[in-house]
Amino acid sequence: MGAPTDMLVVVATMYDNPQGLTKEEILDKFSKIKLRSPLGIEDYLKSGLHGFTQLFNLEHTRKYLENRKKYWNEEYKYFSKRSIILLNHFYEVIETSHESIGKTEIQYESVDSSSFEDNLFKGNEVGRHVYQGDFTEIKAPKEFENPKYSYIVRKILNKKIEEEEDDGFSFIAKVNETLEVEVVKFNSKIFKFNSPGELWKAYPEYHPENTHNFNQETGFLYPHQAYGIYSKNPSFKWIKKGDKYFLDFEHFSKIISTNSYFGKNNWKHPGQKEKSKYSLTDVVLTSEAIRRKNWKKLGYNAFFGTNKNFIYKNENTLRRYERAVLEMELYAEAQKKGWTNSEFLREYHFRIAHMNQVPYEEIKKILKQENKMIGIKKRKFTIRKKKEQEKQKDEQEFPF
Numbered sequence: 107m108g109a110p111t112d113m114l115v116v117v118a119t120m121y122d123n124p125q126g127l128t129k130e131e132i133l134d135k136f137s138k139i140k141l142r143s144p145l146g147i148e149d150y151l152k153s154g155l156h157g158f159t160q161l162f163n164l165e166h167t168r169k170y171l172e173n174r175k176k177y178w179n180e181e182y183k184y185f186s187k188r189s190i191i192l193l194n195h196f197y198e199v200i201e202t203s204h205e206s207i208g209k210t211e212i213q214y215e216s217v218d219s220s221s222f223e224d225n226l227f228k229g230n231e232v233g234r235h236v237y238q239g240d241f242t243e244i245k246a247p248k249e250f251e252n253p254k255y256s257y258i259v260r261k262i263l264n265k266k267i268e269e270e271e272d273d274g275f276s277f278i279a280k281v282n283e284t285l286e287v288e289v290v291k292f293n294s295k296i297f298k299f300n301s302p303g304e305l306w307k308a309y310p311e312y313h314p315e316n317t318h319n320f321n322q323e324t325g326f327l328y329p330h331q332a333y334g335i336y337s338k339n340p341s342f343k344w345i346k347k348g349d350k351y352f353l354d355f356e357h358f359s360k361i362i363s364t365n366s367y368f369g370k371n372n373w374k375h376p377g378q379k380e381k382s383k384y385s386l387t388d389v390v391l392t393s394e395a396i397r398r399k400n401w402k403k404l405g406y407n408a409f410f411g412t413n414k415n416f417i418y419k420n421e422n423t424l425r426r427y428e429r430a431v432l433e434m435e436l437y438a439e440a441q442k443k444g445w446t447n448s449e450f451l452r453e454y455h456f457r458i459a460h461m462n463q464v465p466y467e468e469i470k471k472i473l474k475q476e477n478k479m480i481g482i483k484k485r486k487f488t489i490r491k492k493k494e495q496e497k498q499k500d501e502q503e504f505p506f
């Protein structure tokens with residue numbers, strides 16, 4: 107069936123504007139979208155140029171990458187001299203400096219467990235930053251015992267690792283090491299900025315136009331490698347002509363899936379690994395959720411419940427959905443039969459012209475009846491559960 111999802115908000119916006127959009131027009135459209143998903147895309151939609159660079163996966167400029175090197179302390183590689191964090195619509199810049207206290211030897215003891223033996227902790231490496239943790243014990247000379255001190259491993263003098271099986275399912279590694287370390291005290295200052303403008307005024311090098319390449323001619327649209335999903339399936343592409351951005355429809359038609367990511371028991375194309383996880387119905391329904399400002403449908407709704415009422419209670423949504431289903435069926439048929447582009451277009455125009463539309467008023471009546479029956483079932487279930495609870499309560503009060 108397909109479903110609307112916040113993951114396709116950017117793709118649906120570009121799909122609905124085949125004439126192309128300027129950067130300013132895109133940002134204006136994004137500013138009017140109000141998501142309720144906790145997964146982070148709304149932060150990008152609302153953070154102007156910074157969000158645009160993330161949603162369009164813009165590359166970093168060469169100058170920014172070269173300048174960024176000076177913010178990294180090569181000797182103490184586990185701490186950067188400067189880092190920037192975006193937290194709920196405000197920014198934090200952390201400036202870090204270090205002070206070398208001296209060198210010494212420490213005893214390092216740690217316990218690590220894993221359900222896969224290969225993932226067991228194998229001890230420290232030279233250059234690693236170590237500290238006192240929940241499963242770690244560090245024994246240092248008294249003059250270097252300070253919770254504010256960190257230890258940078260300079261040499262591994264001795265290492266002993268013991269492994270034992272635990273309950274037959276996981277493995278535990280006990281690590282005992284003697285390490286020659288440099289004792290370092292890190293000092294950090296945190297600067298908070300309530301808007302991108304405040305940040306850019308203090309740190310002009312972090313302005314998106316200085317950090318990202320807005321002259322890039324093509325790239326991937328969100329959700330490319332989003333939410334930690336590093337999928338081998340290709341993402342949707344955009345292209346830039348002049349000052350306008352376009353959805354790459356040629357690429358779109360090649361990777362759009364005939365099997366909806368949210369569908370159940372749908373036919374799966376044998377070339378699925380080379381396609382997106384989403385179908386045209388997902389894109390169209392996401393577009394309709396934005397048009398109708400039905401923000402509830404752009405959260406987790408795609409994973410739970412049904413979208414029947416969302417589709418069939420609105421005639422415009424129903425008609426766009428019908429057409430998307432027909433197009434998906436044609437894509438699948440064309441791939442199976444090996445149609446040429448001209449054969450596909452000829453068949454496409456013929457079927458669109460002769461498409462039988464579902465009578466809207468009739469389907470509304472059927473849906474109304476179905477909803478009524480569902481409501482009756484829910485009420486009967488509620489009444490039955492209430493009676494069972496009352497019966498259990500009576501049995502507890504009068505056990506004999």
